[in-house]
Amino acid sequence: MHDVLLSASNLTKRFGGLAAVNEVSLDLWRGRIHAVIGPNGAGKSTLTNLLSGDLPPTTGRIVLGDRDVTGRSPQRISRAGLGRSYQKTNIFLAFTVQENVRLAAQSRAPRPMRWLSRATAFRDTNERADRALELAGLTHRRDMLAAAISHGEQRQLEIAMTLATQPRVLLLDEPLAGMGTVEAERMVDLLQRLKAEHAVMLVEHDMDAVFALADRLTVMVNGQVIASGEPAAVRSDPGVQAAYLGEEH
Ligand code: ADP
Ligand code: MG
Secondary structure: OOOEEEEEEEEEEEEOOEEEEEEEEEEEEOOOEEEEEOOOOOOHHHHHHHHHOOOOOOEEEEEEOOEEOOOOOHHHHHHOOEEEEOOOOOOOOOOEHHHHHHHHHHHOOOOOOOOOOHHHHHHHHHHHHHHHHHHOOOHHHOOOEHHHOOHHHHHHHHHHHHHOOOOOEEEEEOOOOOOOHHHHHHHHHHHHHHOOOOEEEEEOOOHHHHHHHOOEEEEEEOOEEEEEEOHHHHHOOHHHHHHHHOOOO
């Protein structure tokens, strides 16, 4: 069985003279969380944007499943099975939790088919939304306004919205940002649950969470990968110690 769900090779993104991402290659595997760490400005968000299609790479190749999706639109890449969350939450505060997830599920619904009644399509979308809420641990908040739930739950909601599109690959950009200890622990549990069914790329500053979750670890500095592999090996790499982990972040 082929368990590499996304394979990026030699990705480069230039902004004028700056190579924000410089010849980066990485594989995301089903059942693995691949953490990407590095100081601010290292290129982590740009890498995420390349993989999701929000930015076209200057050079390099991205294969999702068995499809070359290099240069495809975010919508095409999403339909091909990639879901992402953003560093800033992206939810409609005046809608309920369930409505937010249902809208996300709808955006991914197949074109209405003649033999599928509107009622059936509606039920299917609702069921997908409720499954995503369940997986994200938000069923008890289903009918609350998104504005009324905690910051940590809003981050969970964003993940539920991503899950409602039924992705196989998940890109999560700092899902623990701004969370307190209890919220962070809940998010770590959620990410652990997600990895069975998904390939996950996790960009995260919280090193406790990274070392609790990561099956693979890539360290970026100035757009380049300076180390990648098993977390324990990467952690003790002298170059990594010097460039990043040795400092307090
Ligand atoms: P990180 O997420 O690791 O903090 P980013 O990917 O946001 O890093 O940024 C990497 C580098 O690329 C930074 O020097 C940043 O200023 C630059 N950069 C990011 N986006 C743009 C853009 N749209 N235009 C020009 N420079 C950018
Ligand atoms: Mg960033």
